[in-house]
Amino acid sequence: MFVNRATEIAALDDVLRLLPRAIRRHTALLGLRRIGKTPLLDQVRRRHPTIAIARLDVDAIVTSPEHFARAVVSETLSAVLRARAAHAYVAETDDGLRGAAARP
Numbered sequence: 001m002f003v004n005r006a007t008e009i010a011a012l013d014d015v016l017r018l019l020p021r022a023i024r025r026h027t028a029l030l031g032l033r034r035i036g037k038t039p040l041l042d043q044v045r046r047r048h049p050t051i052a053i054a055r056l057d058v059d060a061i062v063t064s065p066e067h068f069a070r071a072v073v074s075e076t077l078s079a080v081l082r083a084r085a086a087h088a089y090v091a092e093t094d095d096g097l098r099g100a101a102a103r104p
């Protein structure tokens with residue numbers, strides 16, 4: 001069960017509310033280990049199930065520019081499918097990315 005963090009939730013809700021008006025509010029979420037950054041972002045996703053929110057683990061995607069690009073596309077496609085309630089694992093292969101992009 002997610003608790004509290006009302007201030008942070010409101011700030012992140014604002015970030016999403018402004019995006020359709022083409023207002024990008026770059027936001028950094030900083031905190032000690034185990035303070036609850038990841039659960040906060042998971043909660044934001046749950047609050048906005050129809051918005052495609054992509055998340056990249058930066059420590060896992062720094063091996064090469066190609067790997068980074070594939071991870072960005074894969075995570076973006078996953079987020080779009082999730083927002084359409086069509087959850088699917090998107091492999092970072094050519095076929096996996098093409099297949100996900102072609103899904104209705």
Ligand SMILES: Nc1ncnc2c1ncn2[C@@H]1O[C@H](COP(=O)(O)OP(=O)(O)OP(=O)(O)O)[C@@H](O)[C@H]1O
Pocket residue numbers: 001002003004005031032033034035036037038039040
């Ligand atoms: N708002 C919250 N409501 C309920 N539980 C929470 C909340 N915030 C944190 N927790 C609990 O604290 C644990 C620690 O969170 P987590 O390790 O994901 O934090 P983090 O800031 O993402 O850490 P890291 O820097 O290691 O990635 C969570 O698994 C959860 O059990």
Ligand SMILES: [Mg+2]
Pocket residue numbers: 037038039
């Ligand atoms: Mg974390």
